[in-house]
Amino acid sequence: MPLQPLAPSWQLRLAAALVNSAAFPLVGLALLQLAGALSPDDNLLKRRQRICSRLAVAAALGFLLLLPLQTVAGLRQSRAVTTNQASRIKGAEVKLAALRQAVATAGSGAELKQKLQSLEGPVLGPAELSQPLPRLRAQLEAVLDQAEQQIAQQRPQAAAPSPWLLLPDLLRNGLACLALAIGFAAMAQRxxxxxxxxxxxxxxxxxxxxxxRVRRLKASQKQQKRPKRLPSRR
Structure with missing residues (x-):
């Protein structure tokens, strides 16, 4: 995995790798705690337990910080995908308009072939070029109409997704990070x-x-002890 710490896709892959592999050290730490409880007089085991409990502090804080990181990365990745799709659709629409103009303005089959090649459009073979120009234009217009329909079908996918659609994934990843943070914190010791x-x-x-609670109680008692002002007589 290439190092791209600012890319949201890289951040999501890193978060997924950490979450998926965290169960093994967590179970190992739990077994070490159990072994320490069963053998309280083993100094070597105590020393290892103390070192691992210090490392667990960093792990707990890391997974706690990973929760907002992957949430923000997920939202950024979704927006980036939407932006790329919209850019591709916009480019396809511009190219389609240029192809339609080339088909409409070409005065001969050879000129039409040259314009289509410059725009990287449909390739015209000898069979197509042997047809009359009006028929060739009609065939190309039909092909371009099909391409326009495909673009229209892809256009809704380029719309910005609702945040509610991302909520299940965000909740699942967030709960996983929170559970791991609590698990490591339960066996961590500063x-x-x-x-x-x-x-x-x-x-x-x-x-x-x-x-x-005490501050609120004191504030409430002070407010009750304040003398009530009598209405002034005119």
């Missing part, structure tokens, strides 16, 4: 911490929500 990263995040979230 340096200087004695609890897993997931438990650390949960504790901080609870502290933050409790702090907000």
């Amino acid at each position: 340096p200087g911490q004695s609890i897993p990263l997931l438990k650390e995040v949960q504790d901080r979230w609870q502290q933050w929500t409790e702090h907000r």
Whole structure:
């Protein structure tokens, strides 16, 4: 896979490769945690477990950051495909108009053949050139009409897709990244911490929500203690 970090297609392939291959290290990390629990006195196992738990922190953060990355890359890739299709259809329409003009303005079969060759249009053989020019024009117009119908059938595909059509893929990829991030965070441990990263995040979230609840309660109590203003007498 060539290195193209700014291309959305490359980003999507990288994200898919990481998600598809993440199950193996996750299972290995879980087995290492289980082995450490069964053999708490094994120093070598503890050291390996500590190293892997540090690496799991980076893996958890990486998959968490991968969620918005592949979402944005998916939207960009969809827009790029739509833009390319619209550009191809526009080019086909311009070429079709030039071919129609060449068929209408050619004064002879030889001139018509030369114009079609310059536009990379239909190839005229000796059998076609032996026909009268009006009949040859009618045949070419029929061919160009078929080409115009094909372009008209492809035109709806070039319309910008609805974001709702991309929602199932985005949800599936997002849930996969979130599940992997949670899985690695459950067995990750930052340096200087004695609890897993997931438990650390949960504790901080609870502290933050409790702090907000206390602040709201104090604000409500202050508002209730304020003396009510009596209506002024005129």
